Amino acid sequence: MTKRSNRVAIAILGATAFTLAGCREDQVDAQAFPDLQSCTDQVTPGGMFSAQDCEIAVAEAETLHLESAPRYDSLSVCEEQHGEGACGSEASATQSGSGSIFMPLLSGYLIGSMLSGRAGMSAGQPLYKTKGGQYTNAARTSTFSGNSGATKLNTSQFTKPATTAGKAPMTRATAASRGGFGKSASGRTGFGG
Amino acid sequence: MQKMTLPERPQWRDHARDVGFTFADMHGEPYWDETSAYAFSLAQIESDIEDPATELHAMCREAVGHVLASNTLMDRLAIPVAHRDLIIDSWQRDDPEIYGRFDFAYDGNGPAKLLEYNADTPTSLYESAAFQWQWLEDQIAAGVLPEGSDQFNGIHEALVARFGEVFAPDTQLHFTAAQGNPEDYATVEAMGWAAREAGLGAHYCDLEKIAVSDEGQFLDDEDRVIGTLFKLYPWEDLLRDDYANHIAGSQCQFVEPAWKALLSNKGLLPVLWHMFEGHPNLLPAFFEEDIADALAGTGAPASDVAAAFERVAAQLRAGHVTKPILSREGASVSILKAGEIVEQAQNTDYREHPRIVQAYASLPQFDGFRPVIGAWIIGPQCVGIGIREDRSRITQDLSRFKPHYITP
Numbered sequence: 131m132t133k134r135s136n137r138v139a140i141a142i143l144g145a146t147a148f149t150l151a152g153c154r155e156d157q158v159d160a161q162a163f164p165d166l167q168s169c170t171d172q173v174t175p176g177g178m179f180s181a182q183d184c185e186i187a188v189a190e191a192e193t194l195h196l197e198s199a200p201r202y203d204s205l206s207v208c209e210e211q212h213g214e215g216a217c218g219s220e221a222s223a224t225q226s227g228s229g230s231i232f233m234p235l236l237s238g239y240l241i242g243s244m245l246s247g248r249a250g251m252s253a254g255q256p257l258y259k260t261k262g263g264q265y266t267n268a269a270r271t272s273t274f275s276g277n278s279g280a281t282k283l284n285t286s287q288f289t290k291p292a293t294t295a296g297k298a299p300m301t302r303a304t305a306a307s308r309g310g311f312g313k314s315a316s317g318r319t320g321f322g323g
Numbered sequence: 324m325q326k327m328t329l330p331e332r333p334q335w336r337d338h339a340r341d342v343g344f345t346f347a348d349m350h351g352e353p354y355w356d357e358t359s360a361y362a363f364s365l366a367q368i369e370s371d372i373e374d375p376a377t378e379l380h381a382m383c384r385e386a387v388g389h390v391l392a393s394n395t396l397m398d399r400l401a402i403p404v405a406h407r408d409l410i411i412d413s414w415q416r417d418d419p420e421i422y423g424r425f426d427f428a429y430d431g432n433g434p435a436k437l438l439e440y441n442a443d444t445p446t447s448l449y450e451s452a453a454f455q456w457q458w459l460e461d462q463i464a465a466g467v468l469p470e471g472s473d474q475f476n477g478i479h480e481a482l483v484a485r486f487g488e489v490f491a492p493d494t495q496l497h498f499t500a501a502q503g504n505p506e507d508y509a510t511v512e513a514m515g516w517a518a519r520e521a522g523l524g525a526h527y528c529d530l531e532k533i534a535v536s537d538e539g540q541f542l543d544d545e546d547r548v549i550g551t552l553f554k555l556y557p558w559e560d561l562l563r564d565d566y567a568n569h570i571a572g573s574q575c576q577f578v579e580p581a582w583k584a585l586l587s588n589k590g591l592l593p594v595l596w597h598m599f600e601g602h603p604n605l606l607p608a609f610f611e612e613d614i615a616d617a618l619a620g621t622g623a624p625a626s627d628v629a630a631a632f633e634r635v636a637a638q639l640r641a642g643h644v645t646k647p648i649l650s651r652e653g654a655s656v657s658i659l660k661a662g663e664i665v666e667q668a669q670n671t672d673y674r675e676h677p678r679i680v681q682a683y684a685s686l687p688q689f690d691g692f693r694p695v696i697g698a699w700i701i702g703p704q705c706v707g708i709g710i711r712e713d714r715s716r717i718t719q720d721l722s723r724f725k726p727h728y729i730t731p
Contacts, residue, residue, distance in 0.1 A: 132473050132474075133368065133473050133474065133475045133729060134459065134476040134707075135452075135476060135479045135480040137480075138457070138479045148512070148525050148526055148527035271544050273531070306565065308532065308533070308534035309532070309534075310533070310534075310535060310565035310569070311531065311556065311561065311564050311566050312501055312530040312531040312556065313564055313565060321501055321507060321555060321557055321560065322444045322446025322506065322555055323441045323443075323444055323587075
């Protein structure tokens, strides 16, 4: 009778415990940049993206911005989520918009390689500031530390966000519907002991 | 108990990389260190660690009932008034516990002394359960350790069994931790592996991405309702977050359950001493405000602990440790001997909290390092150990993990 386990799955760390075997999500090369110019500046022969990719992605992201940016019922609620000075009215962003609905200003783009034309996907995604100085996508489900740099991302990051144009804007209560855990003891990285 | 110098497995770093154990080295220092290992006799493991730890867990459960019956103690443990019912309900429903880790000072002779109980969010589970286990298998196969060497490590099997016992087959569990910390994530993953092996569904969601639905249920990052949530995030923080008021109505079962907030709190230590004074595995402990003046010789102890204090006053004056009731990784811990601070944690994150005073138990020294024994409790039982050692008297987040074995 030993005092140790008979068999231990040498767990492969890195998300495998939580994904079904064989269902690992596809990843694509992705890049974030603050504006079109910084994308085209980085274009190199044989590089990840061409100047045309930059233009297409920016155009797609700007369309998504108008359709799907988070919309709030007041400037103060918008600024609570995105920081002071990071919001404007829907009317100033779109020709047909309301002066009493507020949206964050577009503050960067996320571009994914080889996704254009796939159903339900958009290779160019808008980025918005968060109150904490990071960047988030339109659905506010992902947070990025900056708005420039290259990485690999799951293709799900490029799913088209739900349309918010014409829908009821978020109130203070609904705007806070995500992210209510984890704020205590900010500055600590780990919480285990 | 001996420290043995042993050859490292030649390929262990490759192995660590292959299995994603990315923090085997941290901040330029080894975290996993197999250049030596601790050797125990079977009697030391069984009589000095395993049985006492199982007994201590049962005593801690008694302490939960004792604290819940007293608003004064709830105050002293800084349990937010608004959430006391949540904790009481979780205890009365007998919400099941999965795991915890006692930290002991032990030198191979005499009883192990309880330093604290990480009952809510203990980490280093992966290193203890899996990487340490593989080390033993490899070293026996390589002839470095004699055939018949053993290890006190039934952690993984016990976890699988515990998940199977607590949850119906195919129950879907969510696991969460703060994003961006590989150590915390590794512990959550080791949990997820065990849950899946027990026939349960395991899903992960970053803590910061959890949402609340219009009906007040918690949702994961894909808007799926969370029915059971294993959180590597302490109750003391959960109860002070924006979502704290949603917990009670969420219909979500939390693991560890809310009553663990009473056990992962250093205020447990004076409660245990009060209930079980003189127990061989306990160190004398008091709330600081009850005895601070008496200890300094400038006043009297609080009347209800005066007699107990006098019985150990000489021991406390010779050496004691003060710890905030909420503290992790050794933060804000000070060690005093005869009134002089001999060691103080650099990290002062928790200094604003009330403190407890605990008699100092000197950690043994082996080659300049001081090991702390982490005894894993799964369900009601002690099922394994992991050892971390540090040059400092205060075990902190850079302490090394050391493997152990039981000599044949």
